[in-house]
Amino acid sequence: MSIGRTIVGLWRSREETREHHRDPNLRTRYYREPRDRMVEKVVEVIRGQLRGWHVVHVSRDHGEIVVERRHWLGTRDITITVYHVSPMRSAVDIVSSKRGSFGDLGASYADILAFFQALNRVAQLEQKS
Incomplete structure (x- = not known):
């Protein structure tokens, strides 16, 4: 993670x-x-590969997974949404936000990257053409 991302993280506590x-x-x-x-x-992936991530709620009908991430920087609430694009294609978006008033020093950004890195090991990422 770059120094610029850490500096921005002094006041930013949300990433999506x-x-x-x-x-x-x-x-x-x-x-x-x-x-x-x-x-x-x-x-x-969350239950098996991401340490410190705890599934709070799964809504299969809406494609939403709510996760709590405990870390020494504080607790973050993460919402992962899986969208239906076509019968054999889906999209994944994630929102991570830290509880409290101070920034997270770029931890939400790092969590998003870690999540997608783990997910890409078990799911076939669609390459852009």
Whole structure:
């Protein structure tokens, strides 16, 4: 993580992915999996590979997974949403926000990168053409 990301993290306590983010690491990810299977893979990754992440709630109907991440920097609430794009294609977005008034020193950004790195090991990421 860069020094600039840490400095911005002094006051920013929230990070999210979206379709047209200026940071390529924070763009929506597309996978060649149906939504229901992606929800299961996301839960499997969180429970099996991400230490300190605890699944609070899973809504399979809406494709939302609510996670709590405890860390020495504080507790972060993370919402992962899996969207149905087509029968064999889904998209994943994530929002991470720290509880409290101070920034998170870029920890939310690092959590998003760690999550996608773990998810990419078990799900087929769609390559851009």
